[in-house]
Amino acid sequence: MIFNSNVFLFVFLPLVFALYWAAGTKAQRYILLTISGYIFYGYWNWRFCFLLLFSSFVSFFAALAITDGTKPFTRRGWLALSIGTDLLLLGFFKYFNFFTENFNRLGLPFSLPLIHVVLPIGISFYTFHTISYILDVAAGRVKATRNIFEYFGYVCLFSQLVAGPIVRYREIEDDLENIDRPLSESLAVVGIGTFILGLAKKVLIADQIAALVNPLLQSYTTLSPLAAWGAALGYAYQLYFDFSGYSDMSIGLGLLFGLHIPINFNAPYRAEGIGDFWRRWHISLSSWLRDYLYIPLGGSRGGSTRTALNLMATMLLGGLWHGANWTFVLWGAFHGALLVTGRYTAGLRKKAGPYLTRFVTFLLVVLGWVLFRSDNMHMAGHWLQTMFGAAGGSQAIPLALAVWIGICLILTNVIPETSKITFPGSRKWLFAYAAGFYVCYLFMNQTPTVFLYYQF
Amino acid sequence: MKVIRSYVFFVAALLLGHVLFVWLVDARKDFATGIIRPLVMDSRSEKTILYAKASADNPVTGILLGSSRTLTFQPADLEKETGLRCFNFAVQSARAEDHLAIYRWLRTQNNTPKLLVIGYDVELLHDADPIDARLQQNSAFWRQLHPEASESSAMRRFFETMTSEHGVSPATLFSATYLRDAARSLWLLANHAPRITDLAPDGTVRWQNWIAERQAGTFDLATHISDTKKEYFTRYSRMHGLSEERKKVFEQLLSEAKAGETQVVICLLPLNSELHAYVVDKCNYDRLLRQTVSFLNELSVKYGCDLEDCTDPLRIGLSPDEWFDGAHVTEPNAARLMHYAFAAPAASRN
Numbered sequence: 001m002i003f004n005s006n007v008f009l010f011v012f013l014p015l016v017f018a019l020y021w022a023a024g025t026k027a028q029r030y031i032l033l034t035i036s037g038y039i040f041y042g043y044w045n046w047r048f049c050f051l052l053l054f055s056s057f058v059s060f061f062a063a064l065a066i067t068d069g070t071k072p073f074t075r076r077g078w079l080a081l082s083i084g085t086d087l088l089l090l091g092f093f094k095y096f097n098f099f100t101e102n103f104n105r106l107g108l109p110f111s112l113p114l115i116h117v118v119l120p121i122g123i124s125f126y127t128f129h130t131i132s133y134i135l136d137v138a139a140g141r142v143k144a145t146r147n148i149f150e151y152f153g154y155v156c157l158f159s160q161l162v163a164g165p166i167v168r169y170r171e172i173e174d175d176l177e178n179i180d181r182p183l184s185e186s187l188a189v190v191g192i193g194t195f196i197l198g199l200a201k202k203v204l205i206a207d208q209i210a211a212l213v214n215p216l217l218q219s220y221t222t223l224s225p226l227a228a229w230g231a232a233l234g235y236a237y238q239l240y241f242d243f244s245g246y247s248d249m250s251i252g253l254g255l256l257f258g259l260h261i262p263i264n265f266n267a268p269y270r271a272e273g274i275g276d277f278w279r280r281w282h283i284s285l286s287s288w289l290r291d292y293l294y295i296p297l298g299g300s301r302g303g304s305t306r307t308a309l310n311l312m313a314t315m316l317l318g319g320l321w322h323g324a325n326w327t328f329v330l331w332g333a334f335h336g337a338l339l340v341t342g343r344y345t346a347g348l349r350k351k352a353g354p355y356l357t358r359f360v361t362f363l364l365v366v367l368g369w370v371l372f373r374s375d376n377m378h379m380a381g382h383w384l385q386t387m388f389g390a391a392g393g394s395q396a397i398p399l400a401l402a403v404w405i406g407i408c409l410i411l412t413n414v415i416p417e418t419s420k421i422t423f424p425g426s427r428k429w430l431f432a433y434a435a436g437f438y439v440c441y442l443f444m445n446q447t448p449t450v451f452l453y454y455q456f
Numbered sequence: 457m458k459v460i461r462s463y464v465f466f467v468a469a470l471l472l473g474h475v476l477f478v479w480l481v482d483a484r485k486d487f488a489t490g491i492i493r494p495l496v497m498d499s500r501s502e503k504t505i506l507y508a509k510a511s512a513d514n515p516v517t518g519i520l521l522g523s524s525r526t527l528t529f530q531p532a533d534l535e536k537e538t539g540l541r542c543f544n545f546a547v548q549s550a551r552a553e554d555h556l557a558i559y560r561w562l563r564t565q566n567n568t569p570k571l572l573v574i575g576y577d578v579e580l581l582h583d584a585d586p587i588d589a590r591l592q593q594n595s596a597f598w599r600q601l602h603p604e605a606s607e608s609s610a611m612r613r614f615f616e617t618m619t620s621e622h623g624v625s626p627a628t629l630f631s632a633t634y635l636r637d638a639a640r641s642l643w644l645l646a647n648h649a650p651r652i653t654d655l656a657p658d659g660t661v662r663w664q665n666w667i668a669e670r671q672a673g674t675f676d677l678a679t680h681i682s683d684t685k686k687e688y689f690t691r692y693s694r695m696h697g698l699s700e701e702r703k704k705v706f707e708q709l710l711s712e713a714k715a716g717e718t719q720v721v722i723c724l725l726p727l728n729s730e731l732h733a734y735v736v737d738k739c740n741y742d743r744l745l746r747q748t749v750s751f752l753n754e755l756s757v758k759y760g761c762d763l764e765d766c767t768d769p770l771r772i773g774l775s776p777d778e779w780f781d782g783a784h785v786t787e788p789n790a791a792r793l794m795h796y797a798f799a800a801p802a803a804s805r806n
Contacts, residue, residue, distance in 0.1 A: 006626060021457070185459045192463055425459055434466030438474070442632040 001043040001158075002451065003249045004202060004444045012040065013253075016158075020257060026180045030149035033257075037156025041122070048120040051089065056155045058085045059130035063137040063144035063151075075138065082134045086127040093120055098324030122162030124321055128288055129155050133169045135292055142170040150176055159253035163246055163451055165264040165284035175259045183258055185425060191255030193423030196436045198248025202451070203443040205408070206242035209234050211447065212401040217373070220383055222393035228386035230397035230405065235373050236366045237408035239452055240269065243282070246451045248418045263419045269365070269412040272357040273349055274338040277365055289318050307343070312336040322372070327380055331371040338364060471630070478629065479614060483637035486617050486624045488593035489610065495641040497653045497661075499527070499547040500554070500594045504561070506659055510543050515567050518542035520659070521558060522575025523550040525725050525783050527661035529575060533791040537798035540571055544659030549588050552580055552699075552706040553601055557591065559709055560600035563716060572713055572720045573797075576752070578744045579691060581706065583699035589623065660787075666780050677779060684782035685734050688727070692739035698747050710759040720761035722752055723797050726769040731782030764797040772796040 001008050016036040023029050042049045062082035069075040097114050104111040133154075136142040145151050151169075154176060160167050213234040216227060223231065247264035254261035264284050271277035278286040294314040300307040312333065319332015349357045367384070374380035386392035423429070479487055483495035490501075510516055518540035520529050531542035545558055555574065562569055579585070592598055593613065599605055608616065617623040628634055644651060654662045669675035713720050727735065735741035745767065756763040766772050769789075773796060778789035785793065 017460075183457065185457075188457070188459045192459070427462055430459065430462045431466045434463055434470055437467055438470040441471075441630060442474075442635055445627040445631040446633060 001040050003246070003253075004199060004449070004451075006445075007043070008040075009441075012036075017256060021183060024180070027147075027149065029179045030147060030153045030176075033153030033157060034149050037153070037158045037161055040158035041156060041161055044121055045118070051093075051120055051123070052126060052156060055086060055089060055127060055130055056152050058082055059134050059155075060148055060151045063134055064146065066134070066138050067144040079134060079138045083131055086131050090123060090127045093117055093123055095320075095324045125164050125166055126155055126161060128166045128285075129169075132166070132288060132292060136168065136170055142173060145169075145176075150179075157254075157259070159250045159257070159259075160261055163243075163250075164282075165247055165250060165261055166288050167261055167284065168288075171262050172254075172259050179258065181258055183256075187255050187258065189425035189430075190423050191252045192430075192433050193252070193421070194255065194418055195249050195252025196433050196440065197418050197421070198245040198250075198252060199440045199444070200436060201241040201245030201248065203440050203446075205404075205411075206238050206245060206452075207443070207447055207449050209238040209241070209401070209404050209408070210449065212398050212404065213238055216395070216398075216401075217383075219395065220379055220386075222395040223383075223386050224394055224396055225386055225389050225392050227395050227397040228383055228392060230401050232366050232370050232373075232383070232387060233405045234401050236269075236362075236369045237405065237412070239369060239373075240265075240412065241408070242452045244418075251418075263417075265417060266419070267412070267417050269362055270358055271361050271365075272354055273346075273361055274335060274342050274364065277361055278335075278339070285318070285321075289314050293317060304343070308340040311339045315339060325375075326377055327371050327374045330377070330380070331368055334368050334371060338368075474630065474635065478634055478638045481638040481641050483641035484624075484634070485590065485593075487610070487614050492641060492645055495637050495644065495651060497548070497651065497655060498590055499655065499661075500590050500597060502655055503545055503547065503659050504594075504596060506655060506657055507543055507545065507562075507565075510657060510659070511565070511567060514541055516541050516543040517567075517569055518571040518573070519558075519562065519569045520544045520546055520573045520575065521550070521555050522546035522725070523577055523580070524548045524661070525577055525785070526575030528780075528785060528787050529573075529790040529794060530660055530787055531658045533794050534573060534798075537794055538571060542571075542658075546575060546659070548590070549585075550580065551582060551585065551588065552702040552709065553587060554591055554597070555580075556705050556709040556712075557597035557600040559713065559718075561597055564600070568716050569718050572718050573794075574720065574722045576722050576724050576748075578741070578748050579695060581698040581702040581748070581751075582691075582695050583697050583702075584694045589617070589620070663780060670786075677777065677781075680781035681728055681730050681779070684728075684731055688731060688735050688782065689738055692735050692741050692744065695744060696740075697744070698751060703751065707755060707759075710755055710761060713761075714759050720759070721764065721797065722756070722761060723764045723766050723793065724749065724752065726767050726772070726774065726785075726793075728779050728782040729769055729776065732767075732769075734782075766793055766796060 001012060003009075016032065020029060020032050020036075023032055038049050038052070041052060059082045062078040065078040066075045069078060096117055100112045100114055133142070133151075137144045154167075154169055154172065155161075157167070213231050216223060216231045217235075220228075220231070244265040251261045251263065262284060264282060266280040266283065268277055268281035271280050294310055297310040297313060298306055299310060302310075313336075315332045315336030316329060317332070319328045319330070319335070322328045322331075352360070367387075370383050370387070371380050374383060382391055423433075479489060481492050482489040483492075485494040485496055485498040485501075488501075507516065518531070518534055518538055520526055520531065520534060520542065522529070523546060526546035527544065527548075529544055529546065531544050534540070534542040545562075547554055547558070559569075559572065595605070595608075618626070618629070643649070650662070650664055652664050654664065656662055666675065666680075710720060726732070732741075749765065752763050755761065769776070773792050774785065774789045775792070778786040778792075780786060
């Protein structure tokens with residue numbers, strides 16, 4: 001089920017919302033969150049509910065075993081079992097064929113068989129939820145819950161189950177512990193406003209740009225240099241409005257259920273440096289990678305070479321997390337290299353001033369998106385060559401795309417992020433939200449699309 | 457939860473207001489509301505009005521039937537060939553049941569035609585296409601086929617359209633383009649502007665965009681033919697043979713025409729050579745055409761009607777440039793076709 005679908009907006013959400021607030025006790029609400037999460041997830045393919053259930057069971061009981069364990073060896077064993085299970089699931093479903101294909105290319109006398117594996121939607125996200133929980137429990141940062149439905153409700157919370165944000169248990173622990181609180185009107189208003197703004201980002205902007213960019217990229221070999229830049233810039237904005245739109249909808253939905261899901265974007269295209277960009281883009285993932293990968297690897301504590309290696313390793317894995325394709329690995333490596341370089345160019349950035357730094361950062365990010373969007377290395381290479389005039393055809397940039405790029409340039413540099421907007425709750429404003437929803441709904445039905453991050 | 461109640465109330469009010477608006481305007485003629493002239497042409501209902509006007513002072517005795525491919529046939533050209541006063545009663549996506557319904561309706565107007573010229577396409581007896589919703593919504597015609605049918609209430613028609621397999625899906629109803637069409641329909645009404653596709657008083661079509669493009673010299677026939685290839689590939693791929701049900705209906709038409717002393721001329725219509733070659737190559741068009749000719753030969757003997765095989769555009773003297781697309785001829789080619797059917801010496805047909 002997707003947020004921008006009739007079944008979600010007019011059946012699932014109203015029903016779950018009504019039942020949730022009609023339920024009086026914590027237990028009832030935990031159970032309702034769990035059941036609704038599984039229905040939401042199973043609507044796509046019910047068989048994969050068992051995978052989600054298995055991963056949740058393992059991490060729940062492992063967390064309890066770690067908490068109750070007295071011997072460090074036993075505690076470490078449970079930690080390894082839980083994380084190993086998650087990584088095995090992720091590795092098998094997401095990367096098995098990728099590694100097999102590449103292994104077979106080595107030309108060894110034997111080859112490994114390929115298996116038809118369907119990638120379970122959201123597996124990258126919920127495995128990161130459970131890994132963060134188990135690591136936090138092991139580190140003593142969070143107390144393991146003994147209520148299985150509280151934990152299941154957290155893992156399969158439908159608003160963030162399939163495409164994030166990657167919410168850590170400790171970030172909504174307080175809300176979950178006090179789940180029997182009544183819904184405050186102010187929270188409901190912010191929830192409605194945030195959700196509709198997210199929907200607007202998706203259907204009024206991202207989908208409109210997608211309709212212009214996708215046909216261009218289907219014939220990427222014929223693009224003129226200007227059209228290649230147009231496609232890259234268009235995709236940069238499409239991705240931002242699509243994913244931040246999804247994140248806003250997720251946060252808005254969370255608020256409607258009394259849960260504060262942390263923000264995922266903070267004006268990323270205003271970043272002054274790649275490090276700054278990663279503090280603003282997909283914050284829940286970048287902070288996850290920082291806290292659970294980069295810092296445990298040693299972070300910046302071991303000298304410049306070790307720091308550079310840690311950054312490269314973190315970004316390579318971050319790239320690979322997005323998908324089993326060399327383009328993602330290269331994208332991760334590109335960002336890793338930029339982060340390493342960025343450590344030595346702080347002075348240069350200071351001299352250049354904020355606007356030039358912002359501009360250069362944005363250009364670098366856009367170049368990265370070319371790798372990210374490309375279906376394969378050939379496409380990435382050709383697209384980049386065309387952008388720099390070394391290849392390309394005569395296909396011009398559509399005027400509508402140029403206009404959209406101009407609009408988005410203004411929007412991303414001037415309009416505040418959703419989290420910084422105040423949503424008034426008067427009747428006049430409620431009518432405006434309803435009108436906003438109505439307009440979005442008309443466009444949503446025009447060209448039904450899924451969110452880009454569902455593929456990860 | 458006052459906030460939620462208010463918000464839900466506003467959303468519900470806007471969605472209901474939307475439904476009411478698009479239903480009242482009915483720009484695409486989905487609900488047969490009939491209050492405002494639809495944005496899209498509904499030849500069935502509009503031609504009944506035009507026919508009434510055309511025959512008010514002087515009876516119309518020659519009728520052209522057919523699908524959209526016959527819409528450009530000028531009654532004046534037929535008048536030249538036959539000396540009868542004519543009207544073009546071709547309707548979009550016509551199937552056998554449309555022709556029978558129209559003929560019967562014409563007879564209820566106390567004006568039995570002397571001549572029926574049927575522009576015949578192979579898909580007239582399509583075995584997979586459902587009955588056109590516009591025929592079902594047209595109570596005047598529908599009752600000619602189902603006398604027991606009662607007039608549906610507007611509400612019932614709405615729900616029938618929304619729940620029918622070939623009706624309007626909620627996603628279409630609540631889409632920006634659906635609303636835009638309703639607004640355009642109102643705008644055209646307010647400005648007395650012509651629609652993109654409109655009808656002349658004699659029942660012929662005016663494809664305004666295509667006519668303007670042809671006049672401006674910007675008309676790209678190759679692209680239009682290419683577009684029709686996709687459409688006709690789908691159409692003939694879905695057609696596996698001649699519908700037995702529709703064969704009976706068409707035979708019934710000829711039987712009633714004979715009883716009503718109406719002379720019937722069937723013109724088996726051509727496709728543009730390029731489209732013809734394409735559907736012969738990609739679909740089973742050749743077989744369908746052979747079945748059609750065989751069926752019509754049988755009927756022409758049985759009911760004494762004339763059958764003119766005009767399927768080869770070159771043989772009957774059509775210009776390769778006088779097409780709107782792969783299936784629809786322009787007026788000059790329509791005139792050539794009628795001349796071939798009615799006036800060309802028999803020797804020139806071999």
